[in-house]
Amino acid sequence: MESTQNTLAALSEGMADAVANAGRSIVRVHGRRRHPGSGVVYAPDLVLTAGHVLEREEDLSVETADGRTLPARLLGRDHSTDLAVLRVDNLGVEAATPAEGEARVGQISLAVASPGRGDGPRATFGIVSSVGGPIRTRRGPRLERYIQTDASPYPGLSGGPLVDVGGKVVGIMVAGWGRGAAFAVPVDLAWRVAGALQERGTVRRGYLGILSQPVRLPGGEKIDLTQKGGLLVVGVEDGSPAGRGGLMVGDIVATLDGQPVEDTDDLLVLLSGDRVGRAVPVKVVRGGEPQELEITVGERG
Structure with a gap:
């Protein structure tokens, strides 16, 4: 019994550490009237978020974990993957670490959202329930590849990272395509799209x-x-x-x-x-x- 308790305690501590590690690279994104979204710092002064949380293209801002609110500029968005990139000057937030390899069905996944005012990051727990692609999204476009998790989606989760037990990013959440299902864009695809948006503002099709x-x-x-x-x-x-x-x-x-x-x-x-x-x-x-x-x-x- 004691051995089992120790194992569970270690797993619990590891998951809490993973959320804390991921939380250092997450910001709150203000781009719509209700329910701010989340964003992941993937490079210095650059934030990757879900495109649908940006209902406007001006008067954008991000809020950091230490309480700073900074203006943001939209560099580009890709409707097919529902991803967008923001530039935030003097952001000073460390970049997230992408996981190596592809997500596997059954692995533990933690969907992490931006902090609320004065709070730490928020998280929901599940497993990777399926991987695949292409898939037609509820908004119309086809996504090249996807990760589905049974971690419960909730307002503010979109644009945040899906992380592994080490806190490394396996995908970017673009929740809400299915009926109650949560989906993420795999990190290698998300980073590739981010690079194209950063460079050209669009993804070549x-x-x-x-x-x-x-x-x-x-x-x-x-x-x-x-x-x-x-x-x-x-x-x-x-x-x-x-x-x-x-x-x-x-x-x-x-x-x-x-x-x-x-x-x-x-x-x-x-x-x-x-x-x-x-x-x-x-x-x-x-x-x-x-x-x-x-x-x-x-x-x-």
Whole structure:
């Protein structure tokens, strides 16, 4: 019995330490009339938060754990991931530490929110209940990857970190997509989006310029593919990247840059980020035979 109590006490102390560690890098974000959100300092004078907590783009401010209220400037937001970046001059708050590797289903997760006035950070406890992607959010866009936790969502949680038992950030909370479920953007994706927003104010989104529909791949073994489906091209825009790369109506797109494409969500995910403007190999099935094309991914204006 004593051994069990000691184990539970150690776990309890460890979780409290994790919240305290994470709390040093969290600020309160004032960007809407009700329910301030949270934000994570990810680099000097830079705060990553959930885009939906910013109902305005001016008169923004953050409140630090030591009671300072500082003006903030919006550098950019990405509606697909529901993330936004703020610059806060002379913030003087240490940056959070991202966790290494991917979140695992079943691992303990702590969703940490900004402090209230005169209080320390707030936290809710759960486990990582699922990971995956893409997923269509309640607000419309598709998220490339997500972490779902059963930690209870509550007002003020959005924009705060989901942390592991060491207090390292595994994701940024963008709660409220599901019915009572809490979701987070995985930290590697969140940091990548933050870098793009910091640099350009937007995230580059690519396109091929096709109309398509999912179909079953004919004779996948014959064309050295294990996936069951692909995207049948039913239309190609004039002058589009697909047209210039030789893609034709009737082709079935099977892979892009070596990654399987079984539906439109797969394609949209693969067209984002550093593939924009780059020539990538596209494997297609044409007349029952595999062919490989090279297509330069375009950028949506």
